[in-house]
Amino acid sequence: MSFKRTIFWSHLVIGVAFGLVILMMSVTGVLLTYERQIVTFLENRMVERPEGFRPLGIDALAAKALENGAQPGNSLVISNQDGAAARISVSRRENYLLNPYTGDRIENAAQDAKAFFRTLTSLHRWFALTGESRAAGKAVTGAANLGFLFLLASGLYLWWPKSWKWRIVRTNLLFRRNLPTSKARDYNWHHVFGIWALVPLFAVVLTGVVISYPWAGTAVTAVFGPADPAHAGRSAGGPLQARQGKSDGFTSLQEIADTIARQEPAWNTLSIKLPRDKAARVLVTADTGNGVQLSRQTTYAVARTSGEILDITRPEDQSSGRRAQVFLRFLHTGEVYGVAGQTIAGLGSLAAVFLFYTGFALAYRRLIQPVFRRRIAGSTS
Structure with missing residues (x-):
């Protein structure tokens, strides 16, 4: 043969x-x-906008989330899409939605589709x-x-x-x-x-x-x-500071988010790790992609007192193993x-x-x- x-x-x-x-x-x-687009579309349809309400500021939304069971260390994910639900990310597999107008937890969002x-x-x-x-x-x-x-x-x-x-x-x-x-x-x-x-x-x-x-x-x-954790990041190269809004000696999360948004004008989501009481810095990840594209995610470490960007972890600062792992998965x-x-x-x-x-x-x-x-x-x- x-x-x-x-x-x-x-x-x-x-x-x-x-x-x-x-x-x-x-x-x-x-x-x-x-799947991702369908679930997101159905989740956002679950958002109810009370008449006369405007989206909460990030600090008010974070406070409401903590009242409803979120913990420091969880991530508050804000979308750049008007009226889109906010998200509390507990882990890679565990997360839930918040109404951006009231801060209330949205139960059973797109449950059947999921x-x-x-x-x-x-x-x-x-x-x-x-x-x-x-x-x-x-x-x-x-x-x-x-x-x-x-x-x-x-x-x-x-x-x-x-x-x-x-x-x-x-x-x-x-x-x-x-x-x-x-x-x-x-x-x-x-x-x-x-x-x-x-x-x-x-x-x-x-x-x-x-x-x-x-x-x-x-x-x-x-x-x-x-797939080692990310390197420590690189210095921002100069003091990039939030403009104002300090409360109890800390720069507001809203001002920190606004600072990052100015650095990443094409952002789709901002993921803000809810800081612990005495934490000296806040970690904010700006995503200009769809949420799984590591090459379009940049993490900023921001000083809570001054609002200064202390360092920046870009995709190239991640280990080659980590980048390969995420790339192949998606x-x-x-x-x-x-x-x-x-x-x-x-x-x-x-x-x-x-x-x-x-x-x-x-x-x-x-x-x-x-x-x-x-x-x-x-x-x-």
């Missing part, structure tokens, strides 16, 4: 073996494409299994990711034309009309969807392998180094490149659905249909 034929049969067998799992991950991947997306994510990662069964589900999806990675590599090898003449290349690069059979159509579609979705699917699947397997994460650490969803990246990742997952359909149709004709024909022929003879 020739090497190319060996690759072909390996491609076919692995595709059949993992096809249904890959289909499940692809369909859920498509449905999860715009539950729907949590179920989809659980299905995508481990078939929505629970308890000890979850590890088994995760092992299967991880193996399917590895299998899909092989399918992409072997598919490119099988697609590669013997001659790079346009007349030959276009047959597997562009959709063809008026093909004589459904088999010819499926063959054409399989090649076209495969080559056009190759790059986004490779990025999605490779990062899926890194997420699935500790050894893959260890390899990333070996190349880029550990490359999987495309979010690292914003809405455009999400759209490309979603279209890649949609292409994988068509690859499943056309691949299984071709495998059926090659493996199953001949068996039926032989049996029918035997029964009639």
Whole structure:
């Protein structure tokens, strides 16, 4: 058997073996494409604006949050969008919303949508299994990711034309009309969807392998180094101070936020870590991206008494390991490149659905249909 034929049969067998799992991950991947935007839209619809009320200042909002259970060290996240809910971030996974006009906690914001997306994510990662069964589900999806990675590599090898003449290349690069059979159509579609979705699917699947397997994460650490905390930051280079607004010897959070906003006029959110009583500084992270793009986040340390910016931690001040870790995590969803990246990742997952359909149709004709024909022929003879 020739090497190319060996690759072909390996491609076919692995595709059949993992096809249904890959289909499940692809369909859920498509449905999860715009999760962040959908949830944010529904959350902001929950904000009730009492007649005559204006958005609270940051100090009043912080005080209200502390009254309602927030703790020093939690982050108060303010959006630059008019009327958008404020957020108290307790940890990476735990947060809740505040009405920006009253400071009251918004209960059950977009609860149904969040539950729907949590179920989809659980299905995508481990078939929505629970308890000890979850590890088994995760092992299967991880193996399917590895299998899909092989399918992409072997598919490119099988697609590669013997001659790079346009007349030959276009047959597997562009959709063809008026093909004589459904088999010819499926063959054409399989090649076209495969080559056009190759790059986004490779990025999605490779990062899926890194997420699935500790050894893959260890390899990333070996190349880029550990995900150490950020360095101490760099001096601001001069006294950048809030203008006024001191209370009890401290500059107001509003004035501190205004100072940072002047430094980052394109900010989308400001994340203010609620200071403890005797804390000498306040940490404020200005995000000009979508919340997960580390390259668009800058953290300022501001003196509480003077309002002076003491130091600045920019993305390049983060360790290479930390930047690689965040990049790979959100490359999987495309979010690292914003809405455009999400759209490309979603279209890649949609292409994988068509690859499943056309691949299984071709495998059926090659493996199953001949068996039926032989049996029918035997029964009639």
